[in-house]
Amino acid sequence: MARDSRNSKNKKEVKKKGGLGRGLSALFEEEPQVKPAEEIEDLPLEEVRPNPYQPRKNFDEKKLGELAESIKENGVLQPIIVRRSVGGYEIIAGERRFRASELAGKTTIPAIIRQFDESQMMEVAILENLQREDLTPLEEAQAYEMLQKNLGLTQEEVSKKMGKSRPYITNYLRLLTLPQKTKALLQHGQLSMGQARTLLGLKDKEAIDGLAKRVVKEGMPVRKVEAVVAQMNERGKKQKKKSAGKSAFIKASESQLASKFGAPVNISETKRGKGHLSIDFASPEELNRILDLLGVNLDE
Numbered sequence: 001m002a003r004d005s006r007n008s009k010n011k012k013e014v015k016k017k018g019g020l021g022r023g024l025s026a027l028f029e030e031e032p033q034v035k036p037a038e039e040i041e042d043l044p045l046e047e048v049r050p051n052p053y054q055p056r057k058n059f060d061e062k063k064l065g066e067l068a069e070s071i072k073e074n075g076v077l078q079p080i081i082v083r084r085s086v087g088g089y090e091i092i093a094g095e096r097r098f099r100a101s102e103l104a105g106k107t108t109i110p111a112i113i114r115q116f117d118e119s120q121m122m123e124v125a126i127l128e129n130l131q132r133e134d135l136t137p138l139e140e141a142q143a144y145e146m147l148q149k150n151l152g153l154t155q156e157e158v159s160k161k162m163g164k165s166r167p168y169i170t171n172y173l174r175l176l177t178l179p180q181k182t183k184a185l186l187q188h189g190q191l192s193m194g195q196a197r198t199l200l201g202l203k204d205k206e207a208i209d210g211l212a213k214r215v216v217k218e219g220m221p222v223r224k225v226e227a228v229v230a231q232m233n234e235r236g237k238k239q240k241k242k243s244a245g246k247s248a249f250i251k252a253s254e255s256q257l258a259s260k261f262g263a264p265v266n267i268s269e270t271k272r273g274k275g276h277l278s279i280d281f282a283s284p285e286e287l288n289r290i291l292d293l294l295g296v297n298l299d300e
Contacts, residue, residue: 038112039113040110040111041113042111043089043108043109044108045098045106045107046107047087047089048082048089048090048091049085049088049090049091050095050098051090051091051125052090053121053122053125053126053150054091054095056135058139059095063096064100068101068103070100071097071106072104075110076106079109079110079111080093080097080109080110080112081093081112082112082113083114083116084113089111089113092121092124092125093124093125094111119150122146123147126143126146130143136186137172137193138175138176138183138186141173142176144172144173145173145176147161155173171197175193175196177200178200179209181212181213182196182199185216191212191215192222195212195220195225196212198222198225198226198229199215199225199229202229202233203232203233203236204232204233204236204255206255206258206259207232207258207259210258210260210261210262211225211232211262213262214262232264235263235264235282238264239254239264239265239266246269250267253267254267261279261290261293262289263280263286263290264279264280265279265280266278
């Protein structure tokens, strides 16, 4: 819908769209039986706010810049969709165009104003982004969780609404159980979905962050991550047997060191307070990695 096709009042009638019953296709497709018309209006950018339920947290700065340059030359060719709220408007769809318009130095933006309640507002924001398929795996997982919690849907209902299998939804939701540092690596694209899912198989949850950091540093393919997780789980079983009868302080120390080095750690202590500490490694490469963490440089 070209902006230059609007009349002298900067307004144009368009067909009213359907509701949310069939997702975004129903929201944006034309339905001839619906008679009321909508108008495109130029709204002050300062009165427009992002959708509070927007699942996408990261916007590609390069692409935003390219869109901003296009808007400088041609204006906003497709209106955003908003709803009225206290003190202005909230975006239902079109946040990229809104952000790019700000970058382009625009003061107004063409928009269609619709009536939406909180539930509809949330559903449209989530469905629009999910169907564009440009969310990070973590953002996608958070969107499914939001559909569940805020709309009271089961995993089965979410899977039907999104046209995905239930295991697909389950696998994404499991990403939300990862520790924060690993989530950050996933969010910024340093970890892949496959690598992150494999890390969830590590039984020692406190060691996930350490292994995730190692996966990124070494550029491990998923198959290699699977092998390392299996090795660590097996060594963990043996370590658990060794740890039987140890004090809470020793167990906590072993756990923290294992997380730091991404490898099983064993501390043995005599009644006199003496003892020894050992760090397991499964290959020369792993030994070198541990030595690097300890600051040991054998080439000096």
